Amino acid sequence: xxxxxxxxxxxxxxxxxxxxxxxxxxxxxxxxxxxxxxxxxxxxxxxxxxxxxxxxxxxxxxxxxxxxxxxxxxxxxxxxxxxxxxxxxxxxxxxxxxxxxxxxxxxxxxxxxxxxxxxxxxxxxxxxxxxxxxxxxxxxxxxxxxxxxxxxxxxxxxxxxxxxxxxxxxxxxxxxxxxxxxxxxxxxxxxxxxxxxxxxxxxxxxxxxxxxxxxxxxxxxxxxxxxxxxxxxxxxxxxxxxxxxxxxxxxxxxxxxxxxxxxxxxxxxxxxxxxxxxxxxxxxxxxxxxxxxxxxxxxxxxxxxxxxxxxxxxxxxxxxxxxxxxxxxxxxxxxxxxxxxxxxxxxxxxxxxxxxxxxxxxxxxxxxxxxxxxxxxxxxxxxxxxxxxxxxxxxxxxxxxxxxxxxxxxxxxxxxxxxxxxxxxxxxxxxxxxxxxxxxxxxxxxxxxxxxxxxxxxxxxxxx
Numbered sequence: 001x002x003x004x005x006x007x008x009x010x011x012x013x014x015x016x017x018x019x020x021x022x023x024x025x026x027x028x029x030x031x032x033x034x035x036x037x038x039x040x041x042x043x044x045x046x047x048x049x050x051x052x053x054x055x056x057x058x059x060x061x062x063x064x065x066x067x068x069x070x071x072x073x074x075x076x077x078x079x080x081x082x083x084x085x086x087x088x089x090x091x092x093x094x095x096x097x098x099x100x101x102x103x104x105x106x107x108x109x110x111x112x113x114x115x116x117x118x119x120x121x122x123x124x125x126x127x128x129x130x131x132x133x134x135x136x137x138x139x140x141x142x143x144x145x146x147x148x149x150x151x152x153x154x155x156x157x158x159x160x161x162x163x164x165x166x167x168x169x170x171x172x173x174x175x176x177x178x179x180x181x182x183x184x185x186x187x188x189x190x191x192x193x194x195x196x197x198x199x200x201x202x203x204x205x206x207x208x209x210x211x212x213x214x215x216x217x218x219x220x221x222x223x224x225x226x227x228x229x230x231x232x233x234x235x236x237x238x239x240x241x242x243x244x245x246x247x248x249x250x251x252x253x254x255x256x257x258x259x260x261x262x263x264x265x266x267x268x269x270x271x272x273x274x275x276x277x278x279x280x281x282x283x284x285x286x287x288x289x290x291x292x293x294x295x296x297x298x299x300x301x302x303x304x305x306x307x308x309x310x311x312x313x314x315x316x317x318x319x320x321x322x323x324x325x326x327x328x329x330x331x332x333x334x335x336x337x338x339x340x341x342x343x344x345x346x347x348x349x350x351x352x353x354x355x356x357x358x359x360x361x362x363x364x365x366x367x368x369x370x371x372x373x374x375x376x377x378x379x380x381x382x383x384x385x386x387x388x389x390x391x392x393x394x395x396x397x398x399x400x401x402x403x404x405x406x407x408x409x410x411x412x413x414x415x416x417x418x419x420x421x422x423x424x425x426x427x428x429x430x431x432x433x434x435x436x437x438x439x440x441x442x443x444x445x446x447x448x449x450x451x452x453x454x455x456x457x458x459x460x461x462x463x464x
Contacts, residue, residue: 036048041201058177060122064119068133081098081102089138100349124351125175136154139156140157178266178318203288214267216261222257228257239429251413263301270296295318296316302445305401307364323343360415364411
C-alpha cells in the first residue's frame with residue numbers, strides 16, 4: 001500500500017522527485033532530534049550549533065543541490081550586518097531591504113506557472129527569520145519599559161556568533177517549511193532550558209509522536225483525495241461544462257483537500273520541534289505545554305464556521321511574526337486598518353509576485369471585514385442573538401460551514417493558479433459569485449442594522 005500512496009503523493013505535490021525529497025527531509029528531522037536529545041544534549045553550545053547547521057545544510061543540499069549558496073550568502077551577510085552596523089535602525093532597514101529584494105529576485109528568476117518545489121520555498125522561511133533577527137537584536141538595546149511583552153521575549157542581549165546564526169537558520173525542525181521561532185528561543189534550546197525536566201532531555205516523545213501521527217494522517221488524506229481534485233481541472237472544458245452548483249461544490253471540496261498539503265507538512269515539522277524541546281511552552285494549569293511551535297490548530301481549523309477562525313488556526317507562527325514585526329511596529333501610523341493593509345501587502349509580496357497572491361489577500365481582507373460587521377450585527381441585534389442561541393443553531397452552523405468553506409476556497413483559487421488568465425477563467429465560470437456575495441452583504445448590512453438594532457444601541461455603537 002505504501003508504494004501507491006508515495007506515487008500518488010509525488011504526482012499531487014508536483015514533479016515526483018522534489019516532492020518525495022521534501023517529505024523525506026522533514027521526516028529526517030526526527031532522527032536528527034533524537035541525536036540531539038541522546039547524544040548532544042549535554043555537549044557544549046558550539047558542538048550543538050555545528051550539528052544543527054550541518055544537518056540543515058545537508059538537507060538543503062539533498063533538496064536543492066548547489067543552490068544552497070543562496071541561503072548561505074544571506075545568512076553570512078545578515079551576520080555581517082549585525083556585527084558591523086550594530087543596534088541601529090539602519091541595520092533593520094538594510095536587513096529588510098536586502099533579504100526581501102534577494103527573495104523577490106529569486107521569485108522573479110525561478111517563477112513558473114506551476115507549483116514548483118525549489119530553493120525559494122525554504123528561503124522565504126529563512127527571510128523572515130533573518131529579518132526578525134535584526135529586529136530582535138535592535139530591541140535588545142532598548143530599556144525593557146520601551147518594549148511590549150513579545151519584544152521582551154525575543155530581545156537579544158548580545159550579538160550572536162556566526163555559528164549561532166547558522167544553527168538558528170538551518171535548524172532541521174524549521175528550515176524547510178517552518179515554523180518561525182526567535183533566536184532567543186533557539187538559544188534557550190541549546191542551553192537546555194526548554195525542558196520539563198531541568199538538566200535532562202524533555203519528556204516530549206509522546207507529544208511529538210501525537211503530532212507526527214496527526215500530520216501523517218493529514219498527509220494520507222491529502223495523498224488519497226488530491227488526485228480527484230487537481231488544480232488543472234479548473235482549466236478543462238469538462239469543468240466549464242458542469243452545472244453552476246457543481247462548480248461551486250468542487251471549489252469547496254478542493255479547498256478542504258488542497259490545504260491538507262500545508263497542514264500535514266507543518267504538523268509533522270512541529271513534532272520535530274517538540275521532540276527537541278523547542279516546542280516547550282511552560283506550564284498552564286499544572287500541565288506542561290508543547291505548543292510553542294504550533295503552526296496549526298487542527299481542531300479549530302476543522303470545526304470553526306468563521307473565516308477569522310480559519311485564519312487564526314492556519315500558519316500561526318508566520319501570522320504571529322507578521323503581527324509582531326509589521327502590524328505592531330506600525331503603531332505610530334495611528335490607524336489599525338492601514339496597519340492591517342500594510343501587513344497583508346507584505347505577506348502578499350513575501351509569498352511571490354504572481355497576481356493571484358494579490359487577489360487572494362485582498363479578498364481575504366474584504367471577507368474578514370464583512371464577517372466582522374456581520375458578527376457585530378448579530379451581537380447588537382436582540383432578534384439575531386436570540387435566533388443564534390436557539391435550537392436552530394445546528395442548522396445555522398451547517399449553513400455557516402457551507403458558506404465558510406465555499407468562500408474560503410474562492411480566494412484560494414488565484415492563490416494556487418497564480419496567473420491572471422487562469423484565475424479569471426475560473427472566476428468567470430462561477431460568475432464572480434464570491435465578489436458579488438460579499439459586496440452585496442457589505443452594502444446590505446447597514447440597512448439590516450437600522451432595521452434590527454434598537455436605535456439606542458446604534459447610537460452607543462456610533463459614539464464608541
